[in-house]
Amino acid sequence: MLSPNDKKLEKLDPFYRPSMSKQKTSAEIVSEARNALRTVRTQRPFTPQEDQRKLFGPASSRTPENRPPSAFSLHASSFESSDSRPISSARLSPLELRPKAPASPTTEEHPCFSFPKPPVDPAKIRRISSARARLFRAASQGALLPDRTLPPAKKAVESKETVVKGGPMVKINGIYLTESNAMGHFKSHPLQLTYDGGFSEMKEQEMFKGTTSLPSHLRSGGEQGKRHLRASPHANSSAVSSLESRAVSKAKLQEKDTEIEVDEVFWNTRIVPILHELEKEENIETICAACTQLHHALEEGNMLGNKFKRRSILLKTLYKLVDIGSDLLSLKLAKLILALKVSGKNLLNVCKLIFKISRSEKNDSLIENDSILESLLKILRNEDLHANTEAFLYCMGAIKFISGNPRFLDEMISKGAVEILMNLIKQINENTKKCGTCLPNAGHLLVQMTATLRNLADSPPARSKLLSIGALPQLCTVMGQHMADKDVCTNIARIFSKLTSYHDCCVALANYSRCYALFLKVINKYQKKQDLVVRIVFILGNLTAKNNQAREQFSKEKGSIPTLLSLFHTFYKLDLGAEEQAGGAQQPKVQRPRAQAEDVLIKLTRVLANLAIHPGVGPALAANPRAVGLLLATLEYKSIEDCEELVINTTATINNLSYYQVKNSIIQDKKLYIAELLIKLLVSNNMDGILEAVRVFGNLSQDHDICDFIVQKNVHKFMIALLDAKHQDICFSACGVLLNLTVDKDKRVILKEGGGIKKLVNCLRHFGPTDWQLACLVCKTLWNFSENITNASSCFGDEDTNTLLVLLPSFLDEELALDGSFDPDLKNYHKLQWETEFKPVAQQLLNRIQSHHTFLEPLPIPSF
Numbered sequence: 001m002l003s004p005n006d007k008k009l010e011k012l013d014p015f016y017r018p019s020m021s022k023q024k025t026s027a028e029i030v031s032e033a034r035n036a037l038r039t040v041r042t043q044r045p046f047t048p049q050e051d052q053r054k055l056f057g058p059a060s061s062r063t064p065e066n067r068p069p070s071a072f073s074l075h076a077s078s079f080e081s082s083d084s085r086p087i088s089s090a091r092l093s094p095l096e097l098r099p100k101a102p103a104s105p106t107t108e109e110h111p112c113f114s115f116p117k118p119p120v121d122p123a124k125i126r127r128i129s130s131a132r133a134r135l136f137r138a139a140s141q142g143a144l145l146p147d148r149t150l151p152p153a154k155k156a157v158e159s160k161e162t163v164v165k166g167g168p169m170v171k172i173n174g175i176y177l178t179e180s181n182a183m184g185h186f187k188s189h190p191l192q193l194t195y196d197g198g199f200s201e202m203k204e205q206e207m208f209k210g211t212t213s214l215p216s217h218l219r220s221g222g223e224q225g226k227r228h229l230r231a232s233p234h235a236n237s238s239a240v241s242s243l244e245s246r247a248v249s250k251a252k253l254q255e256k257d258t259e260i261e262v263d264e265v266f267w268n269t270r271i272v273p274i275l276h277e278l279e280k281e282e283n284i285e286t287i288c289a290a291c292t293q294l295h296h297a298l299e300e301g302n303m304l305g306n307k308f309k310r311r312s313i314l315l316k317t318l319y320k321l322v323d324i325g326s327d328l329l330s331l332k333l334a335k336l337i338l339a340l341k342v343s344g345k346n347l348l349n350v351c352k353l354i355f356k357i358s359r360s361e362k363n364d365s366l367i368e369n370d371s372i373l374e375s376l377l378k379i380l381r382n383e384d385l386h387a388n389t390e391a392f393l394y395c396m397g398a399i400k401f402i403s404g405n406p407r408f409l410d411e412m413i414s415k416g417a418v419e420i421l422m423n424l425i426k427q428i429n430e431n432t433k434k435c436g437t438c439l440p441n442a443g444h445l446l447v448q449m450t451a452t453l454r455n456l457a458d459s460p461p462a463r464s465k466l467l468s469i470g471a472l473p474q475l476c477t478v479m480g481q482h483m484a485d486k487d488v489c490t491n492i493a494r495i496f497s498k499l500t501s502y503h504d505c506c507v508a509l510a511n512y513s514r515c516y517a518l519f520l521k522v523i524n525k526y527q528k529k530q531d532l533v534v535r536i537v538f539i540l541g542n543l544t545a546k547n548n549q550a551r552e553q554f555s556k557e558k559g560s561i562p563t564l565l566s567l568f569h570t571f572y573k574l575d576l577g578a579e580e581q582a583g584g585a586q587q588p589k590v591q592r593p594r595a596q597a598e599d600v601l602i603k604l605t606r607v608l609a610n611l612a613i614h615p616g617v618g619p620a621l622a623a624n625p626r627a628v629g630l631l632l633a634t635l636e637y638k639s640i641e642d643c644e645e646l647v648i649n650t651t652a653t654i655n656n657l658s659y660y661q662v663k664n665s666i667i668q669d670k671k672l673y674i675a676e677l678l679i680k681l682l683v684s685n686n687m688d689g690i691l692e693a694v695r696v697f698g699n700l701s702q703d704h705d706i707c708d709f710i711v712q713k714n715v716h717k718f719m720i721a722l723l724d725a726k727h728q729d730i731c732f733s734a735c736g737v738l739l740n741l742t743v744d745k746d747k748r749v750i751l752k753e754g755g756g757i758k759k760l761v762n763c764l765r766h767f768g769p770t771d772w773q774l775a776c777l778v779c780k781t782l783w784n785f786s787e788n789i790t791n792a793s794s795c796f797g798d799e800d801t802n803t804l805l806v807l808l809p810s811f812l813d814e815e816l817a818l819d820g821s822f823d824p825d826l827k828n829y830h831k832l833q834w835e836t837e838f839k840p841v842a843q844q845l846l847n848r849i850q851s852h853h854t855f856l857e858p859l860p861i862p863s864f
Helices: 026-035 122-141 179-188 204-208 235-239 242-258 264-280 284-300 311-324 327-339 344-358 361-370 372-382 389-403 406-414 417-435 442-456 460-468 471-481 486-499 503-510 514-525 530-543 548-556 560-585 588-611 618-622 625-637 644-658 671-682 687-700 704-712 715-722 728-741 745-770 772-785 792-796 798-812 824-851
Strands: 098-100 115-117 169-172 175-178
Touching: 264 284, 264 311, 284 311, 284 327, 311 327, 327 344, 327 361, 327 372, 344 361, 344 372, 344 389, 361 372, 361 406, 372 389, 372 406, 372 417, 389 406, 389 417, 389 442, 406 417, 406 442, 406 460, 417 442, 417 460, 417 471, 442 471, 442 486, 460 471, 460 503, 471 486, 471 503, 471 514, 486 503, 486 530, 503 530, 503 548, 514 530, 514 560, 530 548, 530 560, 530 588, 548 560, 548 588, 560 588, 560 625, 588 618, 588 625, 588 644, 618 625, 618 644, 625 644, 625 671, 644 671, 644 687, 671 687, 671 704, 671 715, 687 704, 687 715, 687 728, 704 715, 704 728, 704 745, 715 728, 715 745, 728 745, 728 772, 745 772, 745 798, 772 824, 792 798, 798 824
Parallel strands: none
Antiparallel strands: 098 115, 169 175
16 A cells, blocks of 8 residues: 555554564553453442441341340449459358367277368258259369469379268368278378368468468378368478478469568558548549559559459459440549459450440540550460450451541550450461361451451551551461351452552462462352452452463463353343343332442453454454353443443453454454444544544454444544543544555545544644554554655645644754653653654655645744
8 A cells, every 4th residue: 555665664553453473662561452352440449338336247147046135234243253363272161160089980090080070050061062062063064263374183282081961971182982892992092192272272471371271181191191181370390291391382382473462651641531532423524533553553563464362352343334324434443453464254344345435436435535445455466366265356346447537547456456466366267277167256366357357448557557467468368267147258369459459469479379269269259249258359450450370370270261251141141131130120129239239240341342452362252152252232221320330341342352353253244333433422422432442443443344344333523523532541542543544545636634644633733742552543543644655745736735844854953852841850751752653654655745845935944
């Protein structure tokens, strides 16, 4: 089509045709991305804020009977007084038993062995019996000491014997024996001393002071074991063997380790007056002030924790105040009780108390002022997860509520919330991997933790911490281990949908190759669960948007494309059915599911458009009848007025697929039908839709049949009119279609219609200095148009010829051309575009015009 005089300029490729002959320059790569293959953007799925703060929201997959309650009653009676006792071997007063020798010893009984006699005071009998009954019940339940599990009974400290009223029984090393058998036991086991921490507990001052009688149950074998140990100030040296002395010393050391003596003066002068104030219960403000004062005083006296003797008095006083029901007071009580290191049921109740308060948003300011967050994080950091899963659940529930308030984010992050939560998640992962089963309530707890991380993911410091500690693979592990828990999977999907909106996080997840198979597994399991799959598909769209390796890895996963197409078909049917119902019955109730189905389709078309950029995936998709069929079906029944984003994304996907000129392409087979569908977009009032339609025409117009269709349907007039759009991308795409039309000699005349030449020259003038790609397209179009030129003025017209003779030399002057007002950082790129794309074509066009133009007078040099 070129004249013989211009064979120095090789034949120009049609618009959008890919060049495979040589390695592309950077300018060509950028140009190709702009011209043909584009990623598609979309909004992150919307998560509505829940009306009420609960452990599990209304969208939870858990039924009410299969989840812990968010509402409950909590009173002072809910707390256990036994937890308020300090851990020691002196819980109860010693039994006041006086040994009495038997009247007539037999051969079976040792002549010197005496059995204790129960107290004669009936009141004492009742008191001791009830105390012992409680101890027996606690021992039978395996929870005698709720604050701490005692060590196994292997240390030789004490040998405990118990006398039961009403029968001559002796308990030795946990075994009940008759008097005669007891004697035999002592003879055969003279030195078997054990520590039984459950019975006959004595007060510290009565048990270990040298002036106090040693307990009757401390005995030994041999000659000293045959004598009754009587009270003596020198019992440790004269009446007790060296082994017994060492046992008593060990018991004393253990007692010192578990209890701290209280400074009587400090207690009476600083603590007792505050306790009296608390007992008055005059008004909330006074009690709150007293609680704050008590906390400071205990901290000053080193009495916080669980090792000082009078902790029980404090806890009982504080527990009583819970019934007052003030949120402000309850927060102060909870903070103080936690500082006293309660455990077991009381730790659970305190966590429930804070959870109950945090359910109301109006209490956020109270929580902020009392710094209760630090106390909650200490629970997660210091307490044992396996032993306190329910307490952790309500503790995490409160933290989740707090994290929903942006005011707390910085504080949470600075106090290590991200690291603490990920450490707990890692523990759960390791336990599940090791044992093969999950911890009790682990799923409930993970829902709270992942919901909290979802709230924290909005903060840049939190995202940085998540990346630095390798949180993304751990979260993928949780999703894999708890695939059956939709709530956990949904929360993690929400975390990833936020994180992958940022480049560094997106790259980190894309590099974790196991995530693709994991996401496909989630889609297959929850294909009809819109709220979950829409987020998974959104994540995949983010991963494949700017990462060609991610496109390749995902496409190589088994069943990846069929899974996406199956999901597409499912929601296409749902959306189509909802639209038919809406059209017939006009019921507003079906609008919500219809919008949900559309959202999934929007995200799906985006993934397909992104995958089509990969040269190994795009041709396969273009040749896939099911993929192309679903895209065309979407354009058939959807109008841009009904769902703008879906129609535009679908058209963009078709545009990317139409880029590939392969023999078995379904796009090429249905090109005329596609062209008919695109006309609806061209005549719409939506400029984004018009732009996408023009881009598809740019690819399809490389075919002769489509060029004929364009002329027959007067689409070319529309393209010429778009040159006045003052929008670079629209002008670029429209000029590309006109360029392909001018490849055919018979169609070059269309540029004369509607002032096409003048509009092309105006595009060159307006956009040339800042867009050399567009300027190059204009020059190529004018070059094709002027192939058989005999006179420049008759070809272009006098005015346009003169304009070209002025513009082209100025644009070919490197100093003038590259001194534009574009971003200095892009100067090298603009220079490359100018040298490799614009300059060769513009120089040849200028030579042609000059050689076919008669100059009557010098042309003025334009100023820029």
